Amino acid sequence: MYSGLTAAGGIKAGFSSLGIFVFQWVPSIMLSLSTAGSAGFAAGSTSSTAGPITSAVTIPQIKIYLQDISPSPIYQHFITDWGLFAALSLFISLLLLALLVYCVMRLRQVRHFEHERFEAASATVVAHDIPRTHLRWERVLTEVTSDNEQNWRMAILEADIMLGELLDTLGYRGETMADKMRAVDRADFNTIDLAWEAHRMRNRIAHETSETALNPRDVRHTIDLYQRVFREFNFVA
Numbered sequence: 001m002y003s004g005l006t007a008a009g010g011i012k013a014g015f016s017s018l019g020i021f022v023f024q025w026v027p028s029i030m031l032s033l034s035t036a037g038s039a040g041f042a043a044g045s046t047s048s049t050a051g052p053i054t055s056a057v058t059i060p061q062i063k064i065y066l067q068d069i070s071p072s073p074i075y076q077h078f079i080t081d082w083g084l085f086a087a088l089s090l091f092i093s094l095l096l097l098a099l100l101v102y103c104v105m106r107l108r109q110v111r112h113f114e115h116e117r118f119e120a121a122s123a124t125v126v127a128h129d130i131p132r133t134h135l136r137w138e139r140v141l142t143e144v145t146s147d148n149e150q151n152w153r154m155a156i157l158e159a160d161i162m163l164g165e166l167l168d169t170l171g172y173r174g175e176t177m178a179d180k181m182r183a184v185d186r187a188d189f190n191t192i193d194l195a196w197e198a199h200r201m202r203n204r205i206a207h208e209t210s211e212t213a214l215n216p217r218d219v220r221h222t223i224d225l226y227q228r229v230f231r232e233f234n235f236v237a
Helices: 002-036 059-069 072-128 132-144 149-169 177-182 192-207 216-232
Strands: none
Touching: 132 149, 132 216, 149 177, 149 192, 149 216, 177 192, 192 216
16 A cells, blocks of 8 residues: 555656646746747846746636737747647657557567468478488388398388387387387287287398398388388387
């Protein structure tokens, strides 16, 4: 409550200062300017009624005061200029207000545009942020479609390495791949039989010499087995 009273007191003091400025300082300055430019006053002379303003006055009182102390041409000139000044000030204020509104609207549009661009860029980055396993699998598929048997062997060996990493990720531990697959619970691993079949094919290829010809059909079937295992756990696309 004390802070509220303090704030209210500050606002009151601010309005009081504004009133003094508008109704004391502004009339005094305008009166001084009008008197200084008056042809009816001799240089260095002062008016007996042009004393300092020490209390707040109203607009009608200012008009009467200026009319009393100023020669008629000076007063009319002051009234005319003040009207033009007020009109010009109002016109400029409206222009500045319109410019301010326009700038605020444009700023909001720019921020909205930047936000949309940022969201689009983020979506693009996410869309192109391909997991490393997907990239490796794409390379395996590319090697299988080549005409080089050595690439086929490398593809199957790489696929079996990825199978071992999948088992590690799922929490199965063992000294060898066979140990890891023996620890698998079939209720949680529907394609475990396919994994066994693919792994046996890998062992056969690993123990064969490079001169032993591979059957392209067996190679593609083995890669398909690995793929079905990986897709069960969303390990590859």
